Amino acid sequence: MDITLQAIMSQALLGLNNGAFYALLSLGLAVIFGMLNVVNFAHGAFYMLGAFVALLGYDQLGRWLGDESIRMSFWVALIIGPIIVGLLGVLIEKTMLSRLYKVDHLYGLLLTFGLALIFEGVLSNYFNMAGEPYNGKPEILEGAINLGFMVFPKYRLFSIVLSLSVCFAVWYLIEKTKLGSHLRAGTENPDVTRAFGIDVPSLRTLTYFLGVALAGLAGVVAAPIYSVSPKMGSDLIIIVFAVVVIGGMGSIMGAILTGIALGLLEGLVKVFYPPLANTVIFIVMALVLLWRPSGLFGKEN
């Protein structure tokens, strides 16, 4: 086998890129799980919707407004995408999820599973399952950059930096700010928190908005790299679940670090033994669970 250092490095960076997406998605899942005790099966669908906001904003918005020259730029999509997806999340949380907090947590999982089917099914009717390319990649991110030891596409570098910055910003928000302390208090003991005059239901809505918006953001960032298709979320969601289980469910830092690490690992396995690349994350998960059932960063109970 002839494997050059360059091949390894480029796969490692591609893996890091995937890892950044895993981190962003599993962070959203961990936030929602940690605060609401809901396993958000619709997370992949929200990711897919984020990508579709970018795609439709660029290709179709002009036609809808009657002026073909209007296009939503990538930078605008980066802001609008998460907001639209987040607002859809707020609607769902207010009308459905909030009624399930008092029953078995499994119902939250089943509800979001049903929602995922609905989103995926509706979009499958209008769009090609094979996926459509997003052409709105900003010019400044076209081309590649010479890192000294290798040449790497600018956009991928951008997406790694953006995803990781957002991850650490969210970690800071939850672990170090007052709002974050209210969020955590609301999870630990909703009744006492409410007695202190903090509006727990609004906090929950805000949490779901935040978690789902992260998925939407990941979708927008992914649009120029992967083809945009109704299926793109359902393929990814199971991997992200595995990442969250390995990291320890509900652990914010666990989700981020595990996401990055597993993306890297997957990239490297792709160099040395490609058939194993799809499975390696699940094998790691099985091993971690045998050794530490609550995950790498989870609290033992």
Add this chain to the structure above:
Amino acid sequence: MNAPVIKLASVASLQKKKTHFTPWIIALLLASVAPFIIYPIFAMELMCFALFACAFNLLLGFGGLLSFGHAAFFGGAAYLCGHAIKHWGFSPELGILFAMLGAAILGLAIGSIAIRRQGIYFAMVTLALAQIVFFLCLQLPFTGGEDGLQGIPKGHLFGLIDLSSTVSVGQQQLPLALYFFVLAITFGGYWLIWRTVHSPFGMVLKAIKENEPRALSLGYQVNRYKLATFVLSAALAGLAGATKALVVGLASLSDVSWHMSGEVVLMTLLGGMGTLLGPLVGAVTVSTLHHELASLGSWVTVTIGVVFVVCVMAFRRGIVGEIAYRLKRSF
């Protein structure tokens, strides 16, 4: 914590009930005339899904464990059965037994990892482990990759009865030999589940579901009970999957995918989890929905999704559970 005590008492009173054979006989009669009325292949598929849903419900409805990876046993057994019959020349009954054994071993492996966690964690762990099985089925040399394992022969039951034979009734050619073989398997499987639920083992299982710490403090080896139920449920799901592979002559990736795991959860939820008849009704409803709406393309997925949401939001008892609740009886 008074509620569990009352529930445990009602479980104990179940034990005193006499067995009523009438519903069984009616069901058998109905099932015997079914192939003359509906398309027999569809009827056989219905039975396989119904058995799958009942096996799943044994775990969820009676053990309180939501496995999101049951497709691994259903689809995995389909591959094992297909391979054993097609390439090793196993007879159909041996092929199915072999696949069932394989599913049980797989269930032991996945179950012993998964029962280390509870509730949602359990669901996610089973989902992810089932995904390993999915990738194995995609990549192992004998599975045919994306195309699946095709052209599985039906063979001769016990070396005597040709399962591919048909009987002409009026204008139609009905595969009655195969039909009654599948019917026997479905009833056998269902009877086993019914026996398990009404045995002392089933009582302990219910006690664990109602209040695990209490069962633990009573000295029951809770994890052993859970694992045994998991293995039994996996083996029966495998039985259903292997039989389906024999019926349609095909083992495909869709049977091992997580969508199938979701489908069986829906069947159970819609019919009524924790009821014996519920999964049967749910499986028939969901399969018929698929069958009737097939021309609508992706709107089937949307419809199934809507049914899911409605069940969770407004109909958590399910069809049979709701009827049982209104009539204050157990089914």
